[in-house]
Amino acid sequence: MLCRISVTFVDKDGDEKTIQVPVGMSMLEAAHENDIELEGACEGSLACSTCHVIVMDVEYYNKLEDPTDEENDMLDLAFGLTETSRLGCQVIAKPELDGMRLALPVATRNFAVDGYVPKPH
Amino acid sequence: MVRLSFRQTRLISRGFCSLRSNQISVCVVGSGPAGFYTAEKMLKAHKTAEVDILDRLATPFGLVRSGVAPDHQETKIVVNQFSRVAKSERCSFFGNTTLGSSISLVELREIYDVVVLAYGAESDRSLGIPGEDLNGIYSAREFVWWYNGHPDSFNMTPDLKNTDTTVILGLGNVALDVARILLRPLSELEKTDIADHALVSLAESTIRKVYLVARRGPAQAACTAKELREILGMKNLRVMIQEADLVASPADEEELKKSRIQKRVYELLSKAAASPRDHSSAEQKELHFAFYRKPDRLLPSEDASRVENCTSGNRIAVGIGQFEDITCGLVLKSIGYKSLPVEGLPFDYRKGIVPNFMGRVLRSQQQDHEVVEHGLYVAGWLKRGPTGIIATNLYCAEETVASISEDIEKGLIKPASCSPKPGRKGLLQLLENRNIKFVPFSGWEKIDAMETMLGAQGSKPREKITTWKELIKAAND
Numbered sequence: 095m096l097c098r099i100s101v102t103f104v105d106k107d108g109d110e111k112t113i114q115v116p117v118g119m120s121m122l123e124a125a126h127e128n129d130i131e132l133e134g135a136c137e138g139s140l141a142c143s144t145c146h147v148i149v150m151d152v153e154y155y156n157k158l159e160d161p162t163d164e165e166n167d168m169l170d171l172a173f174g175l176t177e178t179s180r181l182g183c184q185v186i187a188k189p190e191l192d193g194m195r196l197a198l199p200v201a202t203r204n205f206a207v208d209g210y211v212p213k214p215h
Numbered sequence: 216m217v218r219l220s221f222r223q224t225r226l227i228s229r230g231f232c233s234l235r236s237n238q239i240s241v242c243v244v245g246s247g248p249a250g251f252y253t254a255e256k257m258l259k260a261h262k263t264a265e266v267d268i269l270d271r272l273a274t275p276f277g278l279v280r281s282g283v284a285p286d287h288q289e290t291k292i293v294v295n296q297f298s299r300v301a302k303s304e305r306c307s308f309f310g311n312t313t314l315g316s317s318i319s320l321v322e323l324r325e326i327y328d329v330v331v332l333a334y335g336a337e338s339d340r341s342l343g344i345p346g347e348d349l350n351g352i353y354s355a356r357e358f359v360w361w362y363n364g365h366p367d368s369f370n371m372t373p374d375l376k377n378t379d380t381t382v383i384l385g386l387g388n389v390a391l392d393v394a395r396i397l398l399r400p401l402s403e404l405e406k407t408d409i410a411d412h413a414l415v416s417l418a419e420s421t422i423r424k425v426y427l428v429a430r431r432g433p434a435q436a437a438c439t440a441k442e443l444r445e446i447l448g449m450k451n452l453r454v455m456i457q458e459a460d461l462v463a464s465p466a467d468e469e470e471l472k473k474s475r476i477q478k479r480v481y482e483l484l485s486k487a488a489a490s491p492r493d494h495s496s497a498e499q500k501e502l503h504f505a506f507y508r509k510p511d512r513l514l515p516s517e518d519a520s521r522v523e524n525c526t527s528g529n530r531i532a533v534g535i536g537q538f539e540d541i542t543c544g545l546v547l548k549s550i551g552y553k554s555l556p557v558e559g560l561p562f563d564y565r566k567g568i569v570p571n572f573m574g575r576v577l578r579s580q581q582q583d584h585e586v587v588e589h590g591l592y593v594a595g596w597l598k599r600g601p602t603g604i605i606a607t608n609l610y611c612a613e614e615t616v617a618s619i620s621e622d623i624e625k626g627l628i629k630p631a632s633c634s635p636k637p638g639r640k641g642l643l644q645l646l647e648n649r650n651i652k653f654v655p656f657s658g659w660e661k662i663d664a665m666e667t668m669l670g671a672q673g674s675k676p677r678e679k680i681t682t683w684k685e686l687i688k689a690a691n692d
Contacts, residue, residue, distance in 0.1 A: 133606075135292065135293040135296065135605060135609075136289050136290065136292045136293060137292050137295065139289035139292060140289070141287070141289035141290045142290070142293070142604075143604075143606055144606050144609060163444065164441070166440070166479070167439070167440040167441035167444065167479075170439060170440055170475055170476045170479060171439065171476070171604055171606065173606070173610060175475070
């Protein structure tokens with residue numbers, strides 16, 4: 095029975111960092127404990143989307159519990175949202191996630207909440 | 216002998232120059248999310264940068280303090296991060312320091328290598344309809360400031376006892392916030408950081424019906440799912456949405472397919488329209504969603520001192536000449552904020568923003584000729600217009616800081632000639648000369664401690680201090 099799992103964070107420049115995460119810890123907490131630059135404006139209270147991470151392999155994404163309405167409401171507002179996006183504060187380490195790879199989203203120039211892309215001025 | 220001394224002096228001053236030549240002095244005007252994210256990223260990107268954050272209020276954090284609703288405490292947690300920035304070694308906060316009256320833009324640019332304007336939008340779009348300046352009509356911005364204890368709205372005293380109906384024009388998250396605060400049971404507001412004068416007023420409020428009047432349809436609603444879900448789920452609230460309004464045109468369907476946000480909002484509205492919750496409570500309040508209606512005019516009551524009727528015209532795209540009147544005593548305009556220009560700053564009055572390219576302020580924007588104002592930048596609503604969420608400023612600040620870094624690298628900010636700008640020392644000297652008592656971050660911490668202590672007495676997270684005089688006093692105690 096694993097009590098720590100291996101998780102690899104890939105930042106927007108493609109640099110990778112593999113860390114050990116105790117089972118039961120959120121990815122946000124784990125990132126902060128390992129100096130990985132994952133924003134967490136609301137400190138895990140489901141009131142923002144800044145800890146948005148992309149699960150790089152769909153098999154791992156499918157092993158996660160479905161997001162609640164509350165998490166989906168916040169994901170609506172996340173920048174660079176993908177089909178396998180989750181909030182880092184809601185992804186909790188469990189043995190089946192050993193080896194998971196999480197990408198930090200690339201900042202986009204699309205600042206509009208509703209997906210509208212403004213014409214450059 | 217004399218010549219030797221002369222040469223020695225010159226050698227010393229050159230040495231002094233190279234020591235200081237890579238220190239960058241930065242001034243950020245505005246301490247909301249745009250200002251703080253910009254400061255944080257500048258400090259991180261430039262290890263010798265010194266950043267000063269100015270705010271005209273004695274309290275920092277902008278709309279996080281004065282805009283986020285009292286029942287949304289988790290959204291305010293981000294101030295912890297901002298506080299760490301303010302308290303970090305190379306950063307200083309200067310409250311009670313106003314661009315324009317305490318110090319001019321020209322002076323700031325003489326004192327600092329880099330100036331970033333992040334002072335947001337403290338005015339409102341206007342409807343441009345007759346009756347707009349009658350009593351009882353406020354912008355949602357002012358109303359939000361009022362219940363959040365902003366010192367500029369202390370004397371607003373909106374009358375919540377003359378009527379049972381409020382009309383809110385607009386359907387963004389701010390419109391939902393003000394509706395929710397008007398409709399929430401008092402017991403749910405009592406334990407929040409809502410300003411005491413607002414709590415007293417709401418306790419005596421006779422408002423039972425709130426209309427949200429939107430120009431467009433449910434597929435274009437500007438609010439987001441979290442806020443909508445929250446208000447639709449409120450206890451003892453009868454939500455009235457007409458099913459006919461929910462019919463989506465082919466163009467609507469296309470829009471909804473492309474946007475996850477719009478789709479989820481539309482689904483929430485559809486569900487609420489199709490299956491209204493069973494209500495039997497007599498104490499019930501009502502929330503009406505009125506789509507495809509544009510305010511035509513605001514009409515005074517008999518004694519011409521308050522708004523009585525609000526006339527709307529159906530279907531915004533082409534007015535179809537149908538009108539309906541809604542009797543009400545309070546109208547809140549929630550149709551958008553607007554930035555204010557400052558002396559010496561280029562301004563686009565049509566868009567209500569400072570003309571800029573990726574955060575670099577543009578002196579003028581002729582056809583094919585953009586002249587950049589070196590060393591002057593914008594971030595946040597002043598740069599992009601008043602839209603987005605707190606996190607939007609994260610990416611906005613990243614872009615502006617990237618532009619600044621590029622400009623520093625190209626030598627556009629620190630010219631080769633050795634006459635370093637005074638930075639923080641210069642600001643301190645100027646403020647002292649003008650006898651301006653700025654509020655340092657430690658002054659805010661005193662206000663914070665006092666508000667927290669007062670709040671604890673009433674089981675509130677804080678009891679806001681709401682007048683200029685008391686804020687300055689608390690900062691200096």
